[in-house]
Amino acid sequence: MSNPTTPFGWQMPENTDLVTDLPADFEVFGQAVATDLQYLLGGTTGQVLAKGSATDLDFDWVAPTTGDITGVTAGTGISGGGTSGTVTVTNSMATAIDAKGDLIAGTGADAFSRLAVGTDGQVLTADSAEATGLKFTTPASGATYVGAAAFRNANLSVAKNTNVLLTLPSEQYDTDGFHSTVTNTGRFTIPAGKAGKYLLTCFVSYVSAITEQAWLMLYVNGAATTAAVSGLSNGRFQEFGGSANTDAIAGSVSYTYAVADYAEVYVFHNGTNTPINIDAARVTFDYLGA
Amino acid sequence: MELFEQIIEAIPEIKATDCFPKIGIFLQDDSDGQGAFIAKWEYTKPIPDGFILGKPTGKKTK
Numbered sequence: 202m203s204n205p206t207t208p209f210g211w212q213m214p215e216n217t218d219l220v221t222d223l224p225a226d227f228e229v230f231g232q233a234v235a236t237d238l239q240y241l242l243g244g245t246t247g248q249v250l251a252k253g254s255a256t257d258l259d260f261d262w263v264a265p266t267t268g269d270i271t272g273v274t275a276g277t278g279i280s281g282g283g284t285s286g287t288v289t290v291t292n293s294m295a296t297a298i299d300a301k302g303d304l305i306a307g308t309g310a311d312a313f314s315r316l317a318v319g320t321d322g323q324v325l326t327a328d329s330a331e332a333t334g335l336k337f338t339t340p341a342s343g344a345t346y347v348g349a350a351a352f353r354n355a356n357l358s359v360a361k362n363t364n365v366l367l368t369l370p371s372e373q374y375d376t377d378g379f380h381s382t383v384t385n386t387g388r389f390t391i392p393a394g395k396a397g398k399y400l401l402t403c404f405v406s407y408v409s410a411i412t413e414q415a416w417l418m419l420y421v422n423g424a425a426t427t428a429a430v431s432g433l434s435n436g437r438f439q440e441f442g443g444s445a446n447t448d449a450i451a452g453s454v455s456y457t458y459a460v461a462d463y464a465e466v467y468v469f470h471n472g473t474n475t476p477i478n479i480d481a482a483r484v485t486f487d488y489l490g491a
Numbered sequence: 492m493e494l495f496e497q498i499i500e501a502i503p504e505i506k507a508t509d510c511f512p513k514i515g516i517f518l519q520d521d522s523d524g525q526g527a528f529i530a531k532w533e534y535t536k537p538i539p540d541g542f543i544l545g546k547p548t549g550k551k552t553k
Contacts, residue, residue, distance in 0.1 A: 357522065362495040362511035364530070366522040387522065414510055435512055467519070471510045474496070 209237060277311045306333035347488035348399070349375035349389060351382075356408070356478040364418060364425075364435075364467040367405065367482055379486055389486040390463040397491040402453040403439075403466050406481040410448050415470040416440040417452045422462055430456055436467065443472065455489065494518055494527040501539035521546070 204213040211233045214226035237258045241250070244262030253259040272284035281290040294305045294313060302318025304325075319325075319337025326338045351369035359365045368387045372380055379389045389401070403417050418436035419426045425436030431454050433440060439452025450468075458464065466484055470477060492500075495518060499505050511518060515533030520526060528546045532538050 360493045360495065360518075360520065360527060362509075362516075363493070363518040363520050363527045365520045368522045435517070469512070474493075474507055476493070 209234075211237075278313070304335075306335050308332050308334075347376050347395065348486050349377075349379040350483065350485040351375070351380045351386070351389075352481070352483040353479070354481050356480055357482070358476040358478055359407075359468055359470060360476045361474055362469075362471055364469050366420075367403070367466040367468050367479070367484070369482065369484055373483075385463075387465045388463040389465075389484070391458045391460050393460055395488060396458060396460045398455055398457050398489040399464070400453055400455045400485075400487045400489055401438075401464055401466070402451075402485045402487070404449065404451040404483045405468055405479055406449045407470075408448070408478045408480045409473075410445050411441060411443055411450065411470055411472050411477070412445055413443040413471040414441065415443065415450050415468070415472065417450060418467040418469065419454050419456065420465040420467055421456065421458070423465075425467070426456065430454060494529075498539070498542070501542065502534075502536060519546075 204215065205211055206213065212226075212229055214223055214230070218226055240253065240258060240260040244250075247264065248262040249265045250260045251263045253261040273282040273288045273290060275282040275290060278292065278294050279290050280293045280296075282288060297303075297305055297313070297315045299315065300318065304316040304318070305313050306316045308314045314333055316333050316335055316337075320339075322339065323337040324340050325335055327334060328336045328338075350373035352371050352373060353367075353369050354371065357365070357368065366387045369380070370382055370386045372382055377392045377395060379392065380386070381388070389399075391399075401419065405417065407415075416433075416437045417439040419430060419438050420436055427436075428434045430436070431438040438454035439450060441447070441450045456464065464486065468479065495511060496507075498511075498516065498518075499507060505514065505516075515531075515535070517529070517531035517533075518527050519530035520528075525546065529538065529542060529544050530546075532544055538544060
């Protein structure tokens with residue numbers, strides 16, 4: 202042991218000190234120890250030592266501070282926890298995921314479950330019969346077409362200055378009974394459940410040139426539509442000024458129909474005084490949506 | 492003789508080159524075999540004698 206002692210620096214008697222000096226030497230030593238350890242005195246049950254300052258051996262007896270957290274309990278969506286030592290908590294929702302694309306979906310109040318990703322191209326669909334209320338399904342392929350196409354390939358005489366109903370005794374297709382090849386063959390009638398917007402497209406071929414004005418008109422329920430439909434009066438949705446080199450006219454118009462409404466096309470020309478025959482015509486009537 | 496020709500004959504001031512709808516005369520043929528008729532008359536003069544408005548007439552009655 203070094204003298205003075207390490208690390209406290211208390212002075213011990215030297216080997217060369219006279220025996221008669223020992224009482225005084227121990228008095229010096231004892232007092233130094235007592236002075237340094239003075240702050241260890243006192244205190245009460247339960248108190249702990251705390252540093253009073255940065256000075257060596259400066260202590261205070263103080264009541265220990267109670268920790269704010271005495272335990273960690275796992276709640277909903279969390280697992281693990283504990284009341285001592287190192288505590289680990291785990292996000293159960295994260296660990297429920299097993300593969301890319303997995304979803305976590307609710308199964309009830311404060312409950313969830315993994316929903317595995319569907320196959321390529323599938324879409325997420327609500328389904329109350331499923332535990333999660335969801336399922337991946339394969340979407341239906343393309344919207345189903347609704348509409349009709351009718352035509353004529355026999356002559357129809359069109360007198361000058363007269364609105365003439367374009368009759369269409371033949372069909373190309375008709376999904377929902379819009380058209381008849383027997384009665385009222387110029388009509389496209391809206392069936393039950395199919396009210397909404399339709400696009401009517403018409404092509405008319407004359408056997409000779411239309412040298413003066415000609416137009417196509419939309420009639421609904423037997424009356425010409427108003428200018429609000431196409432911007433032109435008297436149901437016109439296509440107007441042609443006339444040309445020695447043109448013998449056909451085509452146009453289209455959309456309109457909102459109710460069930461049982463019917464659409465018709467009337468044709469008009471102001472050409473030769475003798476009637477001009479239409480030798481071919483085709484009308485398509487396509488459902489656009491409600 | 493077509494209906495428009497009959498009207499021109501009854502009202503000589505109307506020319507064959509006139510576009511009837513633009514002068515207020517609307518003729519219609521429903522392609523039902525009954526022929527043309529006067530669907531609407533907004534011309535500055537009244538419908539001539541012998542013609543009537545609406546289907547299936549329009550033919551001269553005298």
